[in-house]
Amino acid sequence: MAEYEFDTEGVKKTITFLNRKAPYGTIYALEVLESVLISAAFEQHANIVFVDDGVFQIKKGHDTADLEMKNFLPTYGIIEMEKEDADEDEDMDMNWRIIVEKESMEARGLTPEDFKVEVEVLSSAELADVLATSDAVIGG
């Protein structure tokens, strides 16, 4: 069928990428990450959120050699760089936040120092406020 022609000129939305699954047990962590990377080209605002077992995705020290699976932990570093570039570029109107839910983190015995990237740690109430402002939510 024909490609739908969207008119997205001047559109600026807030897309929340909701990560709730641990890495490697399923593919959702990796494929959501790929969708985050692709979305950078569209310069939308994004909340990259880690809740429940999603917090394990960014825990340091993945070593997948014995599983013969791709270790995609370094890719979160690219996300962080995209965010930093956007923050520093005054001409770019792209606000990306990397957010971890405090309750999810603490329930799993983790602290911000355990993570590969710098995160905003939000309480459930604070995160609820952020989620309420999403225009679209992508997850897996």
Add this chain to the structure above:
Amino acid sequence: MKFGILVNEGPFTHQASDSAYQFVKAALDKGHEVPRVFFYYDGVYNANKLSAPQADDRNVVKRWSDLATEKNVDLVVCVAAGLRRGIVEDNLMDGFRISGLGQLTEAAMGTDRLVMFGD
């Protein structure tokens, strides 16, 4: 209103594809537009023309295909997710097209609501 739909799972194993289909049908019946349905993760399997379910049950793949031809809904299979899972032009059901993940971001930007169906 314009709805974008994201389907995360393949036919039969999960209810996601069924729920998405019923939602799209209801939305179109109400006069809304569904400019794009994006198939990601195992959702790409909904485009497998080799699917041959039992005759006394719904044909999930064909149903989506009919929606494309009858209602002009743009059914997009993610190229990367498709390649991983062996959904390519050779076995692509009529009515689907293969394209990049950017088409999902575009749908999120260009529709009023993005509705996701998964496991």
Add this chain to the structure above:
Amino acid sequence: MLHTVNKSPFERNSLESCLRLAKKGSAILLLEDGVYAAMGGTTVADKVASAAKDNSVYVLGPDMKARGLAEGQLIDGIKVVDYAGFVDLVADNDGVTPWL
């Protein structure tokens, strides 16, 4: 915001996470296996009843019927909608957050 929950509260923590992270005054739709959370007499019923006071909680009728659940078993305050109602919920709220 409309929050959707499609898995049983006895299988997954999706409902629990949804209730923790849905801002008060949200709409919540239980569909697919999530409809089991709408039934009274379970270990989650009190939690769901309480959520139904602070939020508008809905359950998808076709999914209830498929699973042999009767409207008479529903927790007080939960409303049944069909797919047309589901579409209205999406249109009437400013976005959808899915809790898989």
